[in-house]
Amino acid sequence: MIELLQFEFMRNALIAACLISIACGIVGSYVVIRKLTFIAGGIAHAAFGGIGIGYFLGLNPLLSAVPFSIFVAMVIGALKKKVKVSEDTAIGIIWALGMAIGILFIYITPGYAPDLFSYLFGNILTISSFDLIVMAFLNIAIVLFVILLFEELKSISFDEEFSEVVGVRTDILGISFLCMIAMSVVLLVKVVGIILVIALLTIPASIAKMYTHNLKKMMMLSFFLSLALIFAGLFASYQLNLPSGATIILISSTVFVLAYLHKISAKKEAFLCH
């Protein structure tokens, strides 16, 4: 493993793993406890629109995906409040619309889009130093937001109506929250691709939730789990010459099933002891 570190792409991959694990630990925990998986999926797929626009304008697609995903998150937030369309219908439409915009812009861009596949299915080994800088800034924004508003975010996640009654600005926080998911999605896109983002955003946090009833501990555990799962997936994909994103998700899903079975057997044991 040590000799792998002589390659810049591998060093970048390991740094990226650390950065995205922070997002998975923090934002993933909120996605799981607030049951926002479908919304996160919608934002992730719609982010492809931003990637397509980036290609068309000749920008780094990760940079164009940031404002586009945030815009999508705000639209979803506004639709939830204002429009009399069911939430899953609205998200489904935005999900497909974002993908369609991305495909159209890539189609009308002259030439060939060389690393398009890595945005769809992810490839942590293609992460550049510039990508790392973008990821670091997004992470700083997420961490600061959560540190400063931890109690307010916990409150709206637990009981939004009560939070509003005690004066928490649930409307602003709710949309900020979706923006935080959007930034995490962009962070994760290069690693596992927009199609698999949801898995990395939910699996480590769901496993963590099985083992703790404290939100801060859940975030920490989820962070370490993400890191371990990404490292394991990266190592396995390198050894077996498999796509890194898919390998990470396969390993994560297997660990989730094992953790779930462990939890069930522990519950049965406790029940029999009583």
Add this chain to the structure above:
Amino acid sequence: MEIIRLNNVCFRYGDIHVLQNINFSLEKNGLVGVIGPNGGGKTTFLKLILGLLEPSKGSVKVFGEPPKKTRKMVGYVPQYAKFDREFPISVFEVVMLGSLGSKKLFGNYSGEAKNTALALLKKVGMLEYKDRQIGALSGGQIQRILIARALMANPKLLVLDEPMSSVDPEFQKSFYELLAELKKEMAILLITHDISIVSQYVDSLVCLSKDLYHHGSVSEGLGKLEKMYGCPIEMIVHGENPHIVLKRHKHD
């Protein structure tokens, strides 16, 4: 000062009229029961008072101001079934959330707030459970925690939305004893569909089913129930408590 005043309040969801021409005022502390059939507008009535909904017509004032301006004087106990029992949060953390209104944005809870939370947990008899996960408690215990959370803001008006819906019968008595103690210091609005139990404990009764049928003494209110429910009502005695039941009837 009037605690609550509703003037000609109407509320509708789309084309459905939920409340119409409601005139209501509450002037002194005490325990007020709000009863009515399912879909009669009880929860909407409560949400208007909390400022969570705006009336389609008319005005709502709480302590002489629009509800959104006086939220710091109001405590709210929602139906506990609304939240996820698996949520990773302890009893103490839940109670602390009640002081968010006085916490500075980007700041931490004060030591005073933490002491108040511990004192309230003691008051509702739940101090020993402070480190437990909220979902590990029974329905009645969770209601006590939610009351403690609502009391963190030191409210002058406490609003409870069907607190008995998931509570064991043996817990109900001690729960009402707690409310009886609290009503000395504040006005309490208790929304419920359990007519028989509430009629023993409340000081006055509000009967609501789209219209306000009654606001006043319990005995007079109970006399108007047949009209409000639109079917015969009978009071039977079973165990310690009188029960009110809807008699067998046919719908048109």
